Amino acid sequence: MTLITAILLVTLLTSLLIGRVKTDRKMWFALAGIGINAVATTLPALQALGGIPTEAMLGGNHITGPIPIRIDGLSAWFMLTIHLISLTGVLYGISYLKGYRATSGKTTLHACALVVLHASLTLLCAVQNSLIFLILWEMMAISAFILVIFENEKMATLKAGINYLIQSHISIVFLMTAFIWIAVQTGSYDFKAMGSYLTDKHPLTCYLLLMMLLVGFAFKAGFVPFHTWLPLAHPAAPAHVSGIMSGLIVKIGIFGILRMGLLLPAGHLPVGQTILMLSLATGIYGILNATVHRDYKRMLAYCTIDNIGIIGIGIGIGFIGLGIQSPTVCYLGFGGALLHVLNHAIFKSLLFMAAGNIYQQTHTLNMEHLGGLFRRMPQTGFIFLAGALAIGGIPPFSGFISEFCIYSGILEGFDHGNIALLSSYILAFGGLSLIGGLSVMTFTKSFGIIFLGTPRRALPHPVEESPLMMRVPLYILAAAMGLMMVFPHRLMELTGDITCALLPSHLPSIDMGAHQQTFIHIAWASAAFILTGIVVWQLRRVITTRHPSKQSPTWGCAYTAPTSKCQYTGKSFAKPLAKHFNLILREHKRFRPLAEGERYPQESRHYMSHYSDAVQERVITPLNKRLLYAANYIKFIQNGKVQWYVLYGLLFIVLIVGIGWWQSLTTLFHEIITNHP
8 A cells, every 4th residue: 555655655746746847847847847757666575586476555535445555576577677667768768859959748647647547557467357347458558648648739740649548448449348347247346356257158259258358468569450540649749758668668568467467377279379370460460561661660669569479479388388287388479478578568668768869860751851871870789789680589689588588489399289279280380481581671671771882862960879868768778788798597497487477277287497598598698799899899990900991982883972861761671572472462662654655854853752551541431431430420419509419418308217117117026916816
């Protein structure tokens, strides 16, 4: 009770103080408030990771009932991730927002929303009362909406924010329906009531209930086809907000799937196969779109979708392990998913912040306008490269560890199951391999186009390295990636303990010895790689300082005056792939073709092209048009006349009274018939 009270009081007091201090100090107060809440909840989180969970029961009231607070290993893992990304994100935002010269009111609202968002995310991981959970979910959605529309003078930003808010509330509708269903049947809002309620229910009931919850959480996590808010909101939001949304908000959807799914007493096999197939589609769809997009923040947004697919593959493998009663498959599936949650939160936040550095120096999100930035922004370039290697799953970088764990779970599953499960494993292995290969291609294109070569356009002002305050959070996240590279076995021990605590008691204990030894070997190889890189770098420095370097023009292949237009573009890099997947990757072109017989155009020609989201274009947009068309038939209801609105209220009251009267009348007739047959 003291902990929850402290979080709420700190959030309230920080929000009040933010409104009273000077504009340049508001974000510092937000950082302080988030830091206090993070410190207050870190101790119970660390205790939970050590095997000592925290559980308390708050009194509540006659509406909410008792409010259970439970911080177990799963809650602690997500809470510590939330603290790390929130603190580094706000620290980055302090310097990033200086470039906007925003008004005091806008900065106040932004800073308060950051504090509320962190508090709501933290409490979502601890509260296990479905009614309070929905209230916190709404707080998270509204605060994130405020953060997204920071540049609310732009119509595109407002549209992206409203799109996010609408889909967040569709998510709440599904969650509310499932929670009300359980509460009506059990008379309790406690999460444990769902598990006890479904113990004696038919597996089909369990499956339908979890599918309803899965859809609700899938909207927030960004699973296809519930992802369409994500590629719009991430480019519209400031860089630190994009990092927090990609690193944390989508992960709270993953937390919900794990928390609710592991409460089910049966039906794990069909649930696992459903999540696995949905995740494969999500991962492949996301990385295909990331490969062809040239807006580098939109590209990173689609990479978030692809990594959600990877996490979902691990979760699907874990649930299949529960279904086939294999604790090792559970350990590798769930453990790999949890590790990738942390991995992705770190390197995706790092990449979004590096993208923010690029945007503030160049004022463009189109990578086709950039080039040669590595010479001018070497530290940002190195950090972006490290994040790109990690997200591509290149060994021994941190992304490789979690993907290797999921691969191991898939291979372990080949020893169990029938032909249907074997087919699922083959699809999962092939899909994960395709995602990894396309991810390498995506970031080869992005890093090469942005940082290498020569500038493709003259920028409005000279480009230089970002301020130190915008690089410090990147160094912190890069250091966290380095620790994960060197100590993967320690992290796998933690995820193993979390998984063991979540699994049913009837499953045999997990033998993690052989797999732990493999991760120890990976740790030694990673340490050797890092040391070798440092030694080679130092030797190079010594040699190059003793011998002056000579520069001369490279051979131009007979071009005496090459231009930047001779370089590869992002479109030309991804065009062959886009042709093969043109059913998914919808290209729209705008140009005036040459007339018949016109070999040498008499005037300049312009060629423009862009790729659209197939789900948005073929499903969401036509559905919106149909809804608007149907709404035109009932728009007379909202006519702006107060008299009509008063009449609507009276009719509603009459309807409610009529329903009550009808229920009383039917009850009376039922008693009469029962007593006097």
